[in-house]
Amino acid sequence: MPRMKAIAAAVQILQREGVRHAFGVPGAAINPFYAALRERGAIDHVLARHVEAAAHMAEGYTRTRAGNIGVCVGTSGPAGTDMITGLYSAAADSIPILCITGQAPTARLHKEDFQAVDIAAIAKPVTKLATTVLEPAQVPGAFQQAFHLMRSGRPGPVLIDLPFDVQLAEIAFDIDTYEPLPVHQPAATRPQIDKALDMLAAAERPLIVAGGGIINADADELLVEFAELVDVPVIPTLMGWGAIPDDHRLMAGMAGLQTAQRYGNANLLASDLVLGIGNRWANRHTGGLDTYTRGRRFIHVDIEPTQIGRVFAPDLGIVSDAGAALEAFVAAARERQAAGRLPDRSAWVEECQERKRTMLRRTHFDDVPIKPQRVYEEMNRAFGKDTRYVSTIGLSQIAGGQFLHVYRPRHWINAGQAGPLGWTLPAALGVCVADPEATVVALSGDYDFQFLIEELAVGAQFNLPYLHVVVNNSYLGLIRQAQRAFDIDYCVQLSFDNVNSSEVGGYGVDHVKVAEGLGCKALRVREPGEILPAFEEARKLMAEFRVPVVVEIILERVTNISMGTELDNVVEFEELALRGEDAPTALGALDLDEMQFLD
Ligand SMILES: Cc1ncc(C[n+]2csc(CCOP(=O)(O)OP(=O)(O)O)c2C)c(N)n1
Ligand SMILES: [Mg+2]
Numbered sequence: 001m002p003r004m005k006a007i008a009a010a011v012q013i014l015q016r017e018g019v020r021h022a023f024g025v026p027g028a029a030i031n032p033f034y035a036a037l038r039e040r041g042a043i044d045h046v047l048a049r050h051v052e053a054a055a056h057m058a059e060g061y062t063r064t065r066a067g068n069i070g071v072c073v074g075t076s077g078p079a080g081t082d083m084i085t086g087l088y089s090a091a092a093d094s095i096p097i098l099c100i101t102g103q104a105p106t107a108r109l110h111k112e113d114f115q116a117v118d119i120a121a122i123a124k125p126v127t128k129l130a131t132t133v134l135e136p137a138q139v140p141g142a143f144q145q146a147f148h149l150m151r152s153g154r155p156g157p158v159l160i161d162l163p164f165d166v167q168l169a170e171i172a173f174d175i176d177t178y179e180p181l182p183v184h185q186p187a188a189t190r191p192q193i194d195k196a197l198d199m200l201a202a203a204e205r206p207l208i209v210a211g212g213g214i215i216n217a218d219a220d221e222l223l224v225e226f227a228e229l230v231d232v233p234v235i236p237t238l239m240g241w242g243a244i245p246d247d248h249r250l251m252a253g254m255a256g257l258q259t260a261q262r263y264g265n266a267n268l269l270a271s272d273l274v275l276g277i278g279n280r281w282a283n284r285h286t287g288g289l290d291t292y293t294r295g296r297r298f299i300h301v302d303i304e305p306t307q308i309g310r311v312f313a314p315d316l317g318i319v320s321d322a323g324a325a326l327e328a329f330v331a332a333a334r335e336r337q338a339a340g341r342l343p344d345r346s347a348w349v350e351e352c353q354e355r356k357r358t359m360l361r362r363t364h365f366d367d368v369p370i371k372p373q374r375v376y377e378e379m380n381r382a383f384g385k386d387t388r389y390v391s392t393i394g395l396s397q398i399a400g401g402q403f404l405h406v407y408r409p410r411h412w413i414n415a416g417q418a419g420p421l422g423w424t425l426p427a428a429l430g431v432c433v434a435d436p437e438a439t440v441v442a443l444s445g446d447y448d449f450q451f452l453i454e455e456l457a458v459g460a461q462f463n464l465p466y467l468h469v470v471v472n473n474s475y476l477g478l479i480r481q482a483q484r485a486f487d488i489d490y491c492v493q494l495s496f497d498n499v500n501s502s503e504v505g506g507y508g509v510d511h512v513k514v515a516e517g518l519g520c521k522a523l524r525v526r527e528p529g530e531i532l533p534a535f536e537e538a539r540k541l542m543a544e545f546r547v548p549v550v551v552e553i554i555l556e557r558v559t560n561i562s563m564g565t566e567l568d569n570v571v572e573f574e575e576l577a578l579r580g581e582d583a584p585t586a587l588g589a590l591d592l593d594e595m596q597f598l599d
Contacts, residue, residue, distance in 0.1 A: 001172035006139040007162065009173035010100075011036040013143040014043060016178055019071050019098075021433050023048055023057035027075020029102030029115065032167035043071075046433060046462055049454040051079045053426035055086020056415075056452070058097040060390065060430025062090070063413045066218035068434055069150060070097045076104055077115025080161070081122065085420045088126040090157040092417035093239060094216060096150035099123070103163040106134055123159040132161040136169035140178065148181035154304035155216055186303060187324035193332045196275065196299050196316060197230075201341070203273035203297070205348050206232050207252065209285075212239025212416070213278020213303060217323035220409040223277070224248065226326050229333040231345035233352045235268055237279050238401060239416045245385075245407040247587050252352045256285045257570065258563045259401025263355035265567045268292075270351070275299045278322035281311035282417065288566045301325045357588035360577035361562065363403055364584055368527050369556040372396070372471055373574065376403030378531040379441070379469065380585035387411065388438045390428040390466075393419035394445035395477040395561045402562065404443075405587060422451025425468065428548075429455060432464035440466035446494060446509070447476050449550075453514060459548035460519030466548050467538050473555040474507040481560050495557070507554065515550040522550040 011033070014022075023046045026034050037043055048054035051074045058070025074083055080101040090097045103109070104116035109132075123130035128149045133142045139162070146158040200206050214223050220243040227234050227244065233252035234244045238259050244251045253264025268274070273296055279285075280302070286292040289312050300307075300314040301322065308317035318325065336342050363377040376399060383389075385407040391397040392415050406412040413431055415423045428442040449470045459466065476492040483489060494508050501510035515522035521541040525534045531553065538549040564570035577583035 001174050003170050003172055005032065005036065005167065006136040006169050006171045007032045007036045007167035008039070009140050009171060009175075010143050010162075011040045011043070012173075012175040013140060013178060014071065015040065016175055017069070017143075017147045017180055018067070019043055019069065021046065021061060022071040022073055023054040023061070023430065024073030025051045025054055025075070025079060027079055027102060029076035029104060029164050030073060030079075030100070031102070032164065033073065033100065033102065033162070046429070046458060048426065049457055050452055051082035052085050052422070053452045053455045053458070055083040055097065055099065056089070056423045056426035057430035057433070059086055059090050059095055059415070060413060060427030061434045062095050062097055063427075064388070064410055064431045064434035069147070070430060071100065072097060073100045075102045075115065076119075077117050080119035080159075081117065084123060084126060085418070087123055087157045087159060089415045089418035089420050089423065091126045093415065094155050094212060095157070096155040097157045098146055098150065099157060099159040101159065101161045102167070103132060103161045105165040106163045107165070109163065120159065120161050126157070127159050128156040130159040130161070132163065133166055134163065136166050137171050139166065139171065140173055144178070144181055148183065152184040153186070154307070185321040185324060186319050188301065188318050188320035188328050190328065190332070192318045192320075193325070193328045196318065197329070197332055197336065199273060199297060199299060199316060200230060200232065200275060201343055205271045206273040206275065207268060207271040208232055208234045209274050209276040209279050210234050210236045210240040210243045211277060211279025211322075212237065213322040214240055214243045214326070215409045217278065217321055219323035219326050220244070222323060222326035222330055226329045226333060229330060229337060230342055231349060232275075233267065233349055235264055237282065237285050238414060240279065241412040242406040242409045246405040247407065249353065250349065253356060254401065255567060257287045257565065257567070258284055258398040260570070261402060262359040262361065262570070263352075265570060266355050266359055267352045269567055271296055273297045273299070275301070276314075277301045277325060278303070280307055286311070287564070291566045291568055353588065360583040360586045361402065361572070362574055362577045362582040363586070364582050366528055367556060369554055370526070370528055370531070372399050372555050372559050372561070373403060374528050375469070375471055375531060375553050375555075376400060377585045378528070378535070380405055382532055382535040383439065383441055386439060388413060388431055388435065388440050389443060390414070390424055390431055390440060391443040392423040392427070392448055393421060393478070394448055395473070395481065395559070396443055396445040396448070396471045398478065398563065399561050400443045421448050424448055425452050426455045428466050428468065429459050429464050432459070432466050442466060442468040444468065444470050445477055446470060446472040446474060446511070449511065450509060454518065456515055456518040456520045456548055463546040464548065465542035465546050467535070467542065468548055468550045470511055470550055470552045471555050472507060472511065472552055473557050473559070475557060480558070511550060511552045520548045520550060521545055522552065525551060525553045
């Protein structure tokens with residue numbers, strides 16, 4: 001049996017498990033890992049500027065391609081604590097990332113050693129496994145178990161904490177005898193599938209709610225196949241957005257309090273049965289449960305048994321991987337189709353489509369400063385179906401969710417549940433590493449952009465070109481809007497007179513200068529007509545300089561974006577689309593007469 005340092009065995013296992021990229025920040029306690037990484041030479045390392053960003057890069061990397069597992073690395077103490085936010089956001093969205101931290105030597109763990117903190121205990125609630133490995137010979141098993149857990153059942157992150165002496169200790173290890181552990185995925189049984197299809201058949205206005213579990217299972221094609229077979233409209237959740245193309249006849253809109261369309265909510269409220277697959281009834285999707293559940297039955301398919309009944313009791317719960325369930329649904333539905341047992345849904349589908357054509361919000365405003373709705377209209381014009389959007393939180397993300405179009409899985413990459421400010425920029429860099437050919441377009445408010453803005457230097461250093469749309473209202477816009485309920489506008493302004501940049505006119509930070517200072521290119525836009533040319537110019541700059549390009553769009557300072565507390569009380573702050581020209585990039589053939597007729 002070959003003998004080697006435990007950390008060398010760990011690096012070989014990473015490689016064997018498919019890891020080709022890592023994101024991190026070195027420090028004394030993790031230097032043995034870096035030495036092993038360098039010696040092996042099989043894993044490229046991206047040096048983050050903040051350790052939290054390394055974790056979000058790993059998340060972006062995982063979320064881009066089926067089977068990817070992002071790895072983030074940091075030293076002991078503050079590096080681990082910095083990555084907790086990434087672990088939380090990964091756990092919340094069922095995203096596997098592996099976080100590797102250095103640790104003080106085992107003999108000094110209890111001596112309040114420099115940068116010694118019990119990171120495994122801190123990480124426990126936000127990981128599937130968080131462990132400090134105390135025995136060198138257990139290092140291979142810890143990594144083997146980590147990959148097994150990350151891929152089995154509900155995916156999620158793992159943290160492995162390695163004391164300095166454990167990394168350096170010699171163990172016997174042979175990678176040729178190493179085998180990844182089999183992955184465990186529960187699968188729906190035929191009686192469960194039949195029962196669900198019976199309930200679907202008995203309903204008059206059924207819908208499928210398609211969650212992120214479908215994307216995790218790489219089962220978007222099966223979803224569309226099943227929906228088409230049974231001719232049932234689909235409401236994707238925010239995490240499931242892209243599982244069915246926005247322009248598909250059965251795409252019925254997103255439902256929710258914020259990132260939703262008016263027709264999505266209306267379609268959901270008109271339904272009498274919802275089949276949820278790989279979703280978790282998130283509260284910003286359901287809103288108040290009385291409104292959400294009244295008058296309809298529910299089937300819930302989820303890979304994690306403890307998720308069934310967590311938010312409300314479904315009429316039927318099925319524990320299954322989304323892909324396995326959809327395969328079985330397709331097979332059983334085909335049999336019913338052959339036997340002529342599938343009900344005709346065309347009237348209900350047409351009803352949903354009619355709402356999709358007509359229940360629209362206005363995007364076409366010519367105002368200066370620019371109204372945000374216009375930005376998304378121009379983004380729809382500029383960016384094609386292959387664009388991978390990355391966003392996190394704020395009015396920017398919410399309006400993006402309402403107005404942008406997504407056509408493919410993993411093309412709306414969003415920290416859905418945790419919504420940690422600063423996530424967008426590093427996650428976009430992780431997406432670029434995972435798919436260097438992709439057109440990556442990040443969408444941030446000014447504050448989200450500022451949170452981890454230094455990571456632009458990573459994009460410049462490692463030549464990771466992407467386009468960052470920064471919609472600048474010089475406000476913590478979402479929180480300003482939420483403070484209306486308290487009748488305050490307090491601690492939410494980002495405006496000040498910048499003594500170095502009078503041209504930003506009281507909007508405070510000069511994002512163009514900062515981006516340029518960090519080695520990137522940046523453009524500022526003030527008028528609606530300049531948006532498209534700026535996107536064009538940005539693409540040229542990306543191609544020429546191979547660095548991130550920021551397009552900052554100066555918005556009007558106060559714009560309220562549609563939202564509510566219940567699916568039936570979403571407040572509209574702007575006039576709705578009355579004519580096709582009010583929402584020229586909305587999907588569904590807009591017809592002037594039809595619009596006027598409906599209003
Ligand atoms: C770490 C963290 N702190 C606070 C919040 C709460 N929060 C959500 S959105 C937001 C303001 C976002 O401002 P900006 O990025 O400019 O977007 P806007 O709403 O103005 O479009 C804040 C403070 C958060 N999501 N994450
Ligand atoms: Mg803002």
